[in-house]
Amino acid sequence: MARRALILVEGSRYNGPLYVQAALRLGLHPITLSADPAQYDYLAAEGIEAIGVDTDDLDALIRECSLLRATYDIAGITSAGDSFYATVGKLCRYFDLPGPDPVSIERCCDKFTQRQLLAEAGVPVPAFRVAANATDVQCSAVEIGLPVILKPAVGTGSRGVRLCGNLDELAEHTTYLLGGKHIWRSSPRILVEEFAQGPHYATHIMGNEVIGIEAAEFGPPPHFVYREGIFPAPLTDDEQERMADVSLSCLRALGLGWGPTCIELRWTKVGPVVIEVNPRLGGGPQHIQLAYGVDLITEHIKLVIGNEWNLRKTHSHVAAWRNLLPDRDGTLDWIDNGSLAAAVPGVAEVKFYVEPKTPIVRKGDFRDSMGYVMAVSPNLAQTEAILQRAVELVSWSITPFPTAYE
Template sequence: MARRALILVEGHARGNGLLYVKAAQRLGLHSITLAADPACYDYLAEEQLEATCVDTNNLDALIRECSRISATYDIAGITGFVGHDESVYARIGKLCRHFDLPGPNPEAIERCSDKFVQRQLLAEAGVPIPAYRMASNVSEIESSAGAIGLPVVVKPVTGSGSNGVRLCRNVDELVDHTNYLLGGEQIGRFPPRILVEEFVEGPYYSAGIMGNEVIGISAAAFGPPPHFVFREATCPAVLTDDQYERIVQVSLRCLRALNLGWGPTDIEFRWTKLGPVVIEVNPRLSGPPDPQLVHLAYGVDLINEHVKLVIGEEWDLRKRHSYVAAARKLTPERDGILNWIEGGNRAAAVSGVAEVKFYVQPNTPIVRKGDYRDCIGHIIAASPTRARTEAMLQRAVDFIEWSITPFPTNE
């Protein structure tokens, strides 16, 4: 009898990839990663995992490779990671459909991944969202910002991880960022479709959803503007019963409006004087540390349960306990060469600390982009009380130190 395999399309360098592999192993599955460049994911080589180089932007190439694998293995399921291009996840849905395996609705994923289309569908359903316009050049963006009113958030219509997202507080910043998106290093990366949005202020929350069930609502904070780089997150968020219920109800309206509800979804909110306003709906599992926070807070392993769904088994979303879990991202204060980073072992030894992870090694160039890539590591802690979790996390963070030598100037 052929061994059962889980196909993972692309990897996830900062945490989720290896967690999916370990979930597959617990379920008796052999994981096989299909990636355009498997060397991008260190854990594949470190764990001696099977990986194949294939053009993951080409559905036909993926079908051919999975057909080849099926001659040796029984393919139990197919899933994967979006990276910066959510069209990968839609392609996974098409791949699942081709092989008659459980998977997400690819058409729904494609519609949701286009932020302009997503907002149109949410607006039609009466879901509270920021005022928005789409533009393709400097003149249109200036006009859109004038109609909405500064400050505005300017972002590419596609993408993830806050890539290309910036708060523009005046006309100079607006023109600057527009030129950045439309030219220079952005050529070929973003299409000339740019979203201009009202800047909605208020506490930030995210709802972690599996199927049609909200599993947990987290609170998070960002680093300094004009960028939106996550600095810390806590699960569960401090909410009144009314606030919690209103976020749940708006989340379910989003799922209906976008025809989602299979597998994981992550919905981002700002809480305003009018209640929850939807900033973004992500038709996928959020990246680390969110799944780990939910697991520590409630005993629900979203990755394990997602793999069960992918292979056609019944999942179990029952909460086992109620803890408070929190994470702090490690973000450098300058660009340059990372000389050293230390304190990981001492931080990990703090009672209640669940994970200390560094994303970079010494002698790595640090060039901040204003997105998720600015983070060089994270620390996660959990305990039965909020005060204790916060204290343990801060104690662990205080152990971490690093040194960065600025790049030489031309002066």
Template sequence: MARQALILVEGDRTSGLLYVQAAKRLGLYPITLVADPARYDYLAAEQVETIRVATDDLDALIRECSGLRDTYDIAGITGFTDLDESVSATVVKLCRHFDLPGPNPASIERCCDKFAQRQLLADAGVPMPAYRLAANAAEVESSAAEIGLPVIIKPAVGSGSSGVRLCRNADEIAEHTTYLLGGKHIWRSSPRILVEEFAQGPFYSVEIMGNEVVGVVAVDFGAPPHFVFRNTTFPAPLRDDEHRHIADVSLSCLRALGLGWGPTNIELRWTKRGPVVIEVNPRLAGALEPQLVHLACGIDLITEHIKLVIGEEWDLRRRHSQTAAAWFLVPDRDGTLDWIDGDNRASAVPGVVEAKLYVESNTRIVRKGDYRDRIGHIVAVSPSLAQTEAILQRAVDLINWSMTSFPNLGEQEESATPSGNAPMKDRAH
């Protein structure tokens, strides 16, 4: 009998390894199809069978999978990436070709286009920020004037907050539009820009499996104008009525977009008019949220997703109730990272589950204003929010680094108290 294989298209820095490990626990043989294996260090570390292929080429993926079927019984196909949201749409088409479980390809494609997504949500009456689509600098400028400052300017297709910026005046609008359209931003489709109202209020990430809201994660960001996750906490400190309101709005998004198979992540802000939807992602969240859910209530979203992918029944029963949180380490300037340490000390703090650094000493740091700016993370769990935050703060304070600014950016500076060690914010609203 042929060995059952799980095909993983591309990878992910935070959850890719967890998918590989979960597949093995389920008795599956994970095989990764990836454009650049060097992007994901766990592939070599775990000796994952890896095939280099253009993952944006559906025909090439079909050929590789057809060849693998000569040796393996392909139980399921899924995929993810922290680089290109369109991988999700390609994977769904691949599942359809081989008659394997998966969501509706049209629904996934509509979600990957943020403008198309916005239109469908608006038609369904889902609360959202005001928005306009622009193709050039003049249209961006006029759209911002119609909406009113400040505005969010971002690509209509993309992920990981790449190219997303808060613009508070005309100069910032012109600067960011030039960045997006001037050749510095990598477009994976025709350049189209969304100009959106800046919805203000606490930010939440809703984790959904199928049609069930598993829970809500509270999110804090680093300093504007960019939106780099700094701190995530599950469960979010919400009243029961607030949680119900967020869940109702989230489920209305699924109905509007034709979703409801597998994982969905919905990002929203609690504004003066209640929950306002920022974005719907037809996948698991990528900032450690699945790990926090697992730690806090015992639901392993990654394992349950794989079960669905291979046609088995999932189990979303809660097994315990704790509070888990993650803190991301983010430099406050560009420069050379002279040294960084403290991860071992942080790992030893009672209640810390993981303290991981993504970089080594003597690394050149050039911030991008998105998920790539993170240089490490710490995860903690305990029976209460206050205790978890105290554990996390103690561990964060043990991480130190020194950075020398690039000479052309002014005087050289040293920092042994990085921005990653800033006090955690009050999320009350």
């Protein structure tokens, strides 16, 4: 009898290892298809099968999966990120497997189209325009009113996203995006967006069920690099209900509702405003498992392979995480092994993505994180205290790069 395989299109340093481990626990043989399998160090470390293939070429992926079917029973196809989620939907349609609607995913992943559909459905979103050149960007920003956020119309992980407070910053970032430094996954189009101000939240959804809402904070502007998060967010019943209602209205407007969705919002002076709908799990959903006992990655894989999932909470704690963000560029001289932080009661995980002697070059997006600390306890105050104590026990040293005149 052929082994049941789970095909993963590309990986991710956050959720990739979790999908591999969950697949193994479910008795599946995970196989990662990637344009560059070597970029995912966890594949080699855990001896996971990986195949090099052009993941931007749907026909090449179909051929590879067809070849694999000669050896394996392909139980399901999915991805740890959203960049290839529309492709996953097309593969699932081709091989008659459970999967997301590729048309809905493609519309959602185009941020301009997404906002158009949300606005037409009456979902509260920031004012927005789309621009293809510097003149359009400036005109759009003046119409909306500074400060504005510039972001690629298609992209993930806050790559190329910047808050621009004046016309000089606007021109500088426009030049960066259109001048060849930013790598575009599609034709260059810039979303110019009103800066909605207020606390930031993320609604975590599976299917049509709201699992919970997370509070999150960013590091210093002008970039949007996540600094920390708390799950579940400390909200009133009214705030919880209003954000859940708005989030579910996003699914209806965008034709989503199969599998995971992560919806980012801000609570502004007019209430919840939707910043972005991501047709995937939020990065690193371990905190949800710590707080509620629900393993969203395992439950997502169950859906992918046609099994019944179980989203029932088994307990109710408060989990929090803090990203370890460098305050300068330079060479990482040393970073401790995290053993002191990990020994603090209530610390669930300490993880590093970097090693000593690594060059640290901040990019202003998710790649800036050097690692994270995660904690859990029965209540918010205790969790925050545990996290703070643990983070203070993590130390490192970065020597700035030598300047040209030294």
